[in-house]
Amino acid sequence: MPFRIVRNDITKMETDAIVNTANDYPTVGTGCDHAVYEAAGFSELLDYRVKNVGFVPEGDVFLTPGFHLPAKHIIHAVSPHYYDGKHGEEKLLRSCYRKSLRLAAEQGFRSVAFPLISTGGFGYPKEEGMRIAVDEIHAFLLNSDMQVYLVVFDSKATQMGKNLYPDLEAYIDQNYVEEKHREEYNPALYAGRERQKRPSGIFPGTAGHMPHDAAPAAFREERETTVPFAYEPVMMYDLDDSEEEDMRDGQALSSIASAAFGIDSDQYDDAIEEMERKLRERIEHMTDTFSEYLLYLIKKKGMKNSDAYKGALLDKKVFSKIKNNRNYHPEKRTALRLCIGANLNLDESKDLLSRAGYALSPCDKTDIIFSYFIEKKFYDLTELDIQLEEHGEPCIII
Numbered sequence: 485m486p487f488r489i490v491r492n493d494i495t496k497m498e499t500d501a502i503v504n505t506a507n508d509y510p511t512v513g514t515g516c517d518h519a520v521y522e523a524a525g526f527s528e529l530l531d532y533r534v535k536n537v538g539f540v541p542e543g544d545v546f547l548t549p550g551f552h553l554p555a556k557h558i559i560h561a562v563s564p565h566y567y568d569g570k571h572g573e574e575k576l577l578r579s580c581y582r583k584s585l586r587l588a589a590e591q592g593f594r595s596v597a598f599p600l601i602s603t604g605g606f607g608y609p610k611e612e613g614m615r616i617a618v619d620e621i622h623a624f625l626l627n628s629d630m631q632v633y634l635v636v637f638d639s640k641a642t643q644m645g646k647n648l649y650p651d652l653e654a655y656i657d658q659n660y661v662e663e664k665h666r667e668e669y670n671p672a673l674y675a676g677r678e679r680q681k682r683p684s685g686i687f688p689g690t691a692g693h694m695p696h697d698a699a700p701a702a703f704r705e706e707r708e709t710t711v712p713f714a715y716e717p718v719m720m721y722d723l724d725d726s727e728e729e730d731m732r733d734g735q736a737l738s739s740i741a742s743a744a745f746g747i748d749s750d751q752y753d754d755a756i757e758e759m760e761r762k763l764r765e766r767i768e769h770m771t772d773t774f775s776e777y778l779l780y781l782i783k784k785k786g787m788k789n790s791d792a793y794k795g796a797l798l799d800k801k802v803f804s805k806i807k808n809n810r811n812y813h814p815e816k817r818t819a820l821r822l823c824i825g826a827n828l829n830l831d832e833s834k835d836l837l838s839r840a841g842y843a844l845s846p847c848d849k850t851d852i853i854f855s856y857f858i859e860k861k862f863y864d865l866t867e868l869d870i871q872l873e874e875h876g877e878p879c880i881i882i
Contacts, residue, residue: 486625487632489869489879494635495523498554500593501547503584505601506560508542510534515604520558524551529558543579545587559584559596566607574616577602581620589628597633614866615797618881636866652871655856660849773810774819774839781836782826796825797865797881816842817880820854824865830858850877 494502494516504520507513510533512521521529528551537546540562548558561584564576580601588596600617602608621632769777782792793803798821806812806822814822819840823833833855834844844851850872857868869879 486629487621487634487879488873489634489636489866489881490873491637491870492635493519493637494597494599495519495553497597497633497635499595499597499631499633500555501557501559501588501591501596502550502553502555503559503561503596503598503601505563505599505604505606506540506546508562509539510537513605516599517605520553524553524558528552533560543576543583545580545583547587547591555597557591557593559587561601563602563606564608566602566609569612573602573608574612577608577613577616578620581617582624585620585624585628585630585632588630593630595631595633597635599635599637610866611794611797614881615794615799618797619799636870651860652853652856656849656852656875659846659855660852772839773812774814774836775806775810775812777836777839778822778826779807781828781832785827787826792822792825794825795827795863795865796821798822798825814840816840820880821865823854823858824863824868827861827863828858830855833858849875850880853877854880 502520505513505516507517510530512518512526512530529548532548533546537548537560540546540560542562542564545559545561548560550556550558561580563580564573566573581598584598585596598617598621600610600613603610603613617634621634624630625632769780772780778792779789782789789803789807790800793800796803796818798818802818806814816837819837819842823836828836837843844855846852853871853875854868857863857871862868865881869881872879
């Protein structure tokens, strides 16, 4: 794949070129700029720029040797400082990406690694900077097979990756069931219908549980096959006279719930009220299209549309198409991004995806990792794509 998001130190990338965030005058800045000079050879690189390059305006680029870097060359993109987004910052930042990629192509480079230009000491908001980077790299790769890396490396992102990784591995192990699914289920049976297995030890026509070995042979054989329904054990209660009278008066449900499930009557009533609320909500919006339901969820969460599309790293024009066309049908990865951008929970995500004809599969590792991020409320698309990359799955951003 010609585009990858990786967690690494850009000075360690073994590519034909890396891109550096440079100043307009031949001075060394903080962050990425300082790290590149240190790794390449501070004096050698600075002397080269002073003697051979000099002043370069914001939005332009220039080329130097890589000196002591693993990369053979450095493309220096003179990066814009962010003020308020109203001083041409976006135009200059896009120029940095476009001209860097154009220079790499002119030089015949086969691989190039970018940092998130301007999002460090230059102050550009990370989500906006990421969206612009993805837009420009994507546009370039429509007509090129160059390998482009977007390198994410900061203490916050690195620490986040370290913290979530063990839990993510356990989550994948628990939920990624493709091989088990293939072994246990016969796809020829009940095609297209929901398949469940009977709980162990419960057989039709028997009271309570029966050891498997004691079950009739026909039931033992049937238990090993896939069936389109499941038998559930039923709890029975013997009511005394007073309880029967309460039941007739409609006053015993919460008492039975308390005894059966360990919850008090207030919790039971609250649960019933919440269930009824959700049911009313589903009925009210049952005919919503993907576009209509997305806009409803954004409003429900008290978000602005701009919060959602920026969090999804989508261009405003793309979101406008979704907003203004009630029958818009997005690609699945666009729908997944919008679930992240709108900060949806897992039920909301499944419901929204279903309106575009998609589902989250237990046999798809991308869907499993996405579900993990949603459940943990990690609404960070950059980190999500890094984890997909590290697990051998394609990115959803591009």
